[in-house]
Amino acid sequence: MRHLLDEAEKIICAAIFLAMTGLGFVNVVVRYLTSYSFAATQELLLDGFLLITVFGAAIAARRGEHLAVTLVTDLLPAAGRRVAVAISAALSVLLLALSAWYTLGLVQNQYESGVTSSGMQIPEWYVSVGLPVGFTLIAIRLVQAGFAEWRQPGGVPDDGKGI
Secondary structure (H helix, E strand, O other): OHHHHHOHHHHHHHHHHHHHHHHHHHHHHHHHHHOOOOOHHHHHHHHHHHHHHHHHHHHHHHHOOOOOOOHHHHHOOHHHHHHHHHHHHHHHHHHHHHHHHHHHHHHHHHHHHOOEOOOOOOEOHHHHOHHHHHHHHHHHHHHHHHHHHHHOHHHOOOOOOOO
């Protein structure tokens, strides 16, 4: 069970990508054979791209592979670098917590108002519920990576990548 929790974002991304690939393939085959297209496939693929981006960001956060400008932190001594990493991680977690909070409000608004998608007429909150979950997962993975980086000598991981 712990393995599933540790790899949750990878499993989610793989499932979304598999569904998107299958949907795209079916749409191409149908379009080739009948000269018609499934109108809803574009909507579903865009929703898939949105979710795979958010959960892919969680993968990058866990690995400590987010973009980082290390020009200033590279000039700092080891103790200063650790403080800069802690401040950076704290601000990032704050931003993600706010993002999760506001997207949760979006989901509640979509649920209460009954907004549906234009192509398939399914409730919009079905897809949007992945956003606060994804932002929360990114924050958790960022904290995990931050603790791992903090434990490294000098506050810098062996591969030289920052948070």
